[in-house]
Amino acid sequence: MYQYTEFDRHFVHARAAQYRDQLERHLAGKLSEEEFRPLRLQNGWYIQRYAPMLRISVPYGEISGTQLRALATIARQYDQPDPELLREAQEKQLALGEVPVPGGQPVATRLKFGYGHFTTRTNVQFNWVPLAKSADVMELLAGVDMHGIQTSGNCVRNITTDALAGIAPDEIADPRPFAEILRQWGALHPEFAFLPRKFKIALNGAKEDRAALGWYDIALQIVRGEAAELGFRVQVGGGMGRTPIIGTVVREFLPWNQMLNYITACIRVYNSYGRRDNAWKARIKILVKSEGQRYIDRVEEEFKAIVERDGGPHTITQAEYDRVAAHFVAPSVSRVRTGADQRLHEIVRADAEADPSYHRWLQRNVLAHRNPQLRAVTLSFKRLGQAPGDADAQQLEAAAELADRFSCGEARVTHEQNLLLPWVHRDDLPELFAAARKLGLARPNIGLLTDMIACPGGDFCSLANARSLPIAEAITQRYQDLDEEWDIGEIDLNISGCINSCGHHHAGHIGILGVDKDGKEWYQVTLGGADGSHLSGPATPGKVVGPSFSAAEVPEVIEAVLRTYRAERTTVEGKVEPFIATLRRVGIEPFKAAANGARFTEKNEREIA
Template sequence: MYRYTEFDRQFVHARAAQYRDQLERWQAGRLTDDEFRPLRLQNGWYVQRYAPMLRVAVPYGELSSAQLRVLARIARDYDRPDAALLREAQAKQDALAEVPVRGGTPVRTRLRSGYGHFTTRQNVQFNWIPLDRSADVMDLLASVDMHGIQTSGNCIRNITSDERAGIAVDEIADPRPYCEILRQWSTLHPEFAFLPRKFKIAVSGAAEDRAAIEWHDVGLQMVTDTDGRLGFRVHAGGGMGRTPVVAPVIRAFVPWQEILNYLEAVVRVYNRWGRRDNMYKARIKILIKAERQRYIDEVEAEYRAIVEQDGAPHTITQAEFDRVAACFAPPALAPARTGPQAQVHRIVRADAESDPGFHRWLQRNVAPHRDPALRAVTLSFKRLGQAPGDATADQLEQAADLAERFSAGEARVTHDQNLLLPWVREDDLPELWAAARKAGFASPNIHLLTDMIACPGGDFCALANARSIPIAEAITQRYQDLDELHDLGEIDLHISGCINSCGHHHTGHIGILGVDKDGQEWYQVTLGGSDGSALSGTVTPGKVVGPSFSAAEVPEVIEALLDTYRTHRQPAAEGRTETFIDTLRRVGHEPFKAAANATRLTEKEAA
């Protein structure tokens, strides 16, 4: 993973010291709330429904074991609300209706503290840290090269990428050096500190898009041209929210050396023409949707001016690329203990044949690696009684232990809110499986129904219309049978508590969106969304099933959709059953829509 330079460290520590000074001036009354608000937001400090929320940047998802341990310490020692505040918040939650579960215990949120939350954009959030302790937390983060810079505000946010970057077998080139160069270019960029709206960039270096690049303000796909030159295909104008838009290609090829010059033009034109009078129409997706070719023409003109008139000041030289790339040298790993690789493979395969649980884990949680002696292993954080993406202090410590023992001290936050160990030797897989199972991270559910994405929703977020966590828990409670989950196969279920779409409901094969209906929580269901991964295929937003459902109806709707899938699916080639998304696309939405709407309760039952 990237190794911070001395300049990087000085920068982060200076920013932490600057924030402490701002906090102290606010506490002393020398800064008003309005004056302090943009200063804390620039460092990732929000104020949410009940308490402050901190968003910590994890550039392109990489975490060291030392960083995980500091995140665990923050969760344990600082993510602690005042007891009276927690009682007050819990009383408000208790006033909300339970979500019934057929054959199970009705779900009601129990607010907890002392944990971190992995987001779909590879950040980590904390929900209960008091502002008067925030400067101490910033110092702790800086001690392990972490911060919250530009995780909020109308600026270029955390640069995200494929969790398998640098190790994927389908990789065209390692995108991480380019991500880091983008991070350095965009951090405190003097021209882009106050954009019309927030701006998100994702980069993929592989044939399969595991970074959902077409759902970002800018998505960069590494490609080669007809002469074999390496560069980027540039998508721009993607986004979810009220108006889901798949980012079109605005330039088929930009040489890698020129990508900063081109992005400078992309953001300058957006900064010039993006709407500032209406925050709901301020994202670049609205501008490009309205002005498509005119926008592209202006970007090209700006790009030519940057190159021809300004002398292409942001060109990446080979020396600069080599300097940054050297910070991503792969770790030195000890050789396999059990002999040549072919022998290792035979031993692991024999273990799998004798243990069905280990075999299933290998199928679902273990992915191939560019180095045939290594594997990429996903630790599942999705479990009964725990919100998707949440990790307690103890779990963060346990993940750090596993990263140190089995993955050269490195883990990565995935788009699906889990952790991935990128440097696992194949002969360590049996031992890792045993250790992960003991820690509770070995559920073989990756890409299955219970490996769902969900935002914190109305339990914490001030913007949410409805709760996400009880809905996720009700569905998880109903589908605990691993045999049934594996029979259902790969399904993306995504849940958002409001139209801002932090749970990426638009991209779910099944999407659930919390909506407000006369002051009550209701849920809109969508079908057929895709994020562009191999599982989902062509990128597209889901289509709404019909009028919204009550919380009590949602688990029944999911069951009806899955029963419809079982009825209509066909055996696929090579003995594999047709997936949910393929069945949906083949038979169309109508059978699913009819089944979902047939679950509607009477007004009395819904109450």
């Protein structure tokens, strides 16, 4: 993974010192809240529903064991709310009430603290760090080459890519060097620090789109040209939110060394013509949708001017690419066991192979690697009693130990809110399984129903219309039978607490969106969304199945939809048709009818009770 240079380290330490001065002036009354707000946001500090929230940048998901331990320290020492503030928050949450679950235990909101949250954009968030201690956290992060710069604001945000970047068997080329070049280019870019709205860029280097490219402001897919030369297919104008739109292909082939020049043209045109009078219409997707070919033509004109008039100032030289790529050389991983170590390994391996859970874990949590001696292993952070993507201090430290012991000190935050270990020797799989299972991180549910995506929702976010976490917990509670979950098979279930779509509900095979209805929490359900992966097919927004449902009805709706799937699915040559394929084959109407039939009436409420 990328190692900071002396310049990088000096930069983040100077930024932390600058922020401490700003914070001290604010707390002393020398900087008003209005003056301080943009300064804290530029460093990842939000004020959410009840307390400050810190968003930490994890570029393209790569994180070291040392950094995970630093996050554990933040969780344990700093993510601790003021007692009075927590009491007020709890009183407000109690007023919202529990989410009733027919046939199960009511799910109460849990305002937990002392943990980090993995986001869909591979960042890490903390929800309870007191603002007075925020400068201490900034310094701690700088000490392990981390920061919160550009995780907020109308600028180029954290660059993302496939969690299997650099190790996938189907990879055309490693996108990480390009992602790092983009990170260095985009960090505090003076021209693009105050765009009409936030701006997100993703790259994918594999044949399969595992980076959800269609949903990004700019998406770069690595391709090979007619002479096998390396380049990018460029999409612009994707996005979720109030108006879900799939990005438009604006260039089928862009030479790799022109990446920064072309992105400069794309963003410069957006910066010039994007709307600033309406936040809901300010994203680049609205400009691309309204202008169509005129936007593309203007970008091409600007790109030509940058290259010919300005001399292509951001052309990437081979030397610069080689400098950055040198940080991403695969580590040396070998295993030679002798004597007692070999005997112990055989005992652990025999125990694992006798355990049916181990074989399920191999199928769901262990992925192929470009090096046949290695595997990529996902640690599941989805379990009952824990919100999707949450990790407490003990789990963060444990993940660091697993990364150091089994993965050359490296882990990766995934789009699905889990952690992936990218450098696991296949001979270590039994030991890793045993260690992860003790920590509760080996549930073989990756890609299944309980491996859901969910944003923090109304429990924490000031923008949310409804809570996400109790809904996620209610569904998880209902589907604790692993045999049933495996029978249902691969399915993406995504939950957002508001139309901003941080839970990517638009891209879920089943999406759940929290909405406000007369001051109460209700939920829309969408079906047929896709993120662009091999299982899902081309990126597609889901379709709403009908009027919104109450919180208590949502688990019943999900069950009705899945019951319809199991009745309609086919089996060909022993292979069961997955949910998304069945939905597309038979159409949405049977599922829509089942969902709306699950609404509570006075009669079936009595029967359920």
